[in-house]
Amino acid sequence: MTAISDIRSAQTDGGPAIFPAFSSLSELHWQVDEYTYWEKKQEFLLDTDTYPGWCLFAVENGSFSYEIGETTGVASSGDLVLCPPNVPFHRTMTAPGLSFHYLRLDLSMRCPASGTAETERPDGSLSLPVSITPGDRRRLFDSFAKWKTIGPLPVPERKKLLSHYWNDIWTSWCLELLSAPGPRSSQPPQDxxxxxxxxxxxxxxxxxxxxxxxxxxxxxxxxxxxxxxxxxxRxxxxxxxxxxxxxxxxxxxxxxxxxxxxxxxxxxxxxxxxxxxxxxxxxxxxxxxxxxxxxx
CATH class of the missing domain: 1.10.10.60 (Homeodomain-like)
Structure with missing residues (x-):
């Protein structure tokens, strides 16, 4: 069986890969529709919520456990949890005092030729991981700081700048995948x-x-x-x-x-x-x- 975590693989068994190739991942274009920063939140208002669009919980400090579909995990400082539309998002705070950035997102494909975003959404060959952890923490937390500065700006400018820095985080993570080993890789993890x-x-x-x-x-x-x-x-x-x-x-x-x-x-x-x-x-x-x- 072809290992699905080898995200660089474009095809498996003659059909589309479930995780797209690096080029497809990097061509995704995100638009931030809503942003809230929660500082030292003591508890979640709802243990389970469902969002009409993509949503992102980017943890700055503290941790929480989550379940999204079949995926469970614990997100802590520097972890990003991405929930697909209309999928129940179960979450439990592991300790009070969680600081995180909440973003509601829209997703489209970037046109490689023009660099502009297409109107159609990614097709059925696309699936994204629920949790990612960018390796460049300095760059990530610098973006977190910028998000908090951008938050109070007027809506059109705020959305544009928030989207810019989130797409920068996403593209940087995509680049990190180029050196990430897969279980069938010639250079498997040392663990x-x-x-x-x-x-x-x-x-x-x-x-x-x-x-x-x-x-x-x-x-x-x-x-x-x-x-x-x-x-x-990863x-x-x-x-x-x-x-x-x-x-x-x-x-x-x-x-x-x-x-x-x-x-x-x-x-x-x-x-x-x-x-x-x-x-x-x-x-x-x-x-x-x-x-x-x-x-x-």
């Missing part, structure tokens, strides 16, 4: 335990299996596993597992006549309804539309 973790996720991607089971098998706590895996692969184990399952689901939709319920059962999901919801959130279209577009 052998996390290499084993990646292999276990690949072996169990067709079964009900998650972070808790993996952490127990490796003799780690869930928090330890998430931090080490993300350090090694993805949380939950994101990695979901991407493996989405890759398998896409391949089956393209190459077989299996129903969505049947595909769900061999991708580790209890029902076809749940797979359809997650598939639409991660891939951008429902399974039937994906099959219609990509079936040979």
């Amino acid at each position: 052998e335990l996390m290499n084993r973790a990646a292999k276990l996720l690949e072996q169990h991607c067709s079964q009900p299996y998650g972070v808790k089971e993996l952490a127990h098998e490796l003799g780690l706590s869930s928090v330890q596993l998430i931090r080490r895996f993300r350090s090694a692969y 993805l949380t184990p939950g994101d990695y597992l979901t991407s493996l399952r989405m890759e398998r689901a896409c391949r089956m939709l393209r190459e077989t006549r299996m129903t969505v319920d049947q595909i769900a059962s061999v991708c580790g999901y209890a029902t076809g309804h749940y797979l359809s919801r997650l598939f639409a959130a991660r891939i951008g279209v429902v399974p039937s539309e994906y099959r219609k577009r990509h079936r040979v």
Whole structure:
């Protein structure tokens, strides 16, 4: 199986990669529609919320745990959590005093020839990680400081400048991916335990299996596993597992006549309804539309 965390790979098994190639990632263009800075927030007003567009929680200080679809994790200082539209965002503050930047975002594709943003949205071959951690912390926190300065400006100017600095963060992270190893890379991570973790996720991607089971098998706590895996692969184990399952689901939709319920059962999901919801959130279209577009 082609490793889904090798984000630089443009295609797998003749079909589109679930994580796009670097060029596709860097061509994404974000528009900030709303911005709020929360300083030393004591608790979330809602434990679960659903947003009509993309939303970003960029942590400056403190930490919180989250669950978005099949992905769970803990976000701390310097982590960015990206929630797709209309997907429940479960979050719990691990300790009071969380400072973070909230951005509501719109997403389009940048036209490579002109550098302008196209009106159409990315197609069904696109899926993005839930959590990213830029390696250049100095640049990231410099952007955080600029966001707070920009916040009080009039709306048109504020949106333009906020969008500029968020796209700068995003593009810088895309560049970091060029040197990020994948589990099938010729230069795998030095953390052998996390290499084993990646292999276990690949072996169990067709079964009900998650972070808790993996952490127990490796003799780690869930928090330890998430931090080490993300350090090694630039993805949380939950994101990695979901991407493996989405890759398998896409391949089956393209190459077989299996129903969505049947595909769900061999991708580790209890029902076809749940797979359809997650598939639409991660891939951008429902399974039937994906099959219609990509079936040979």
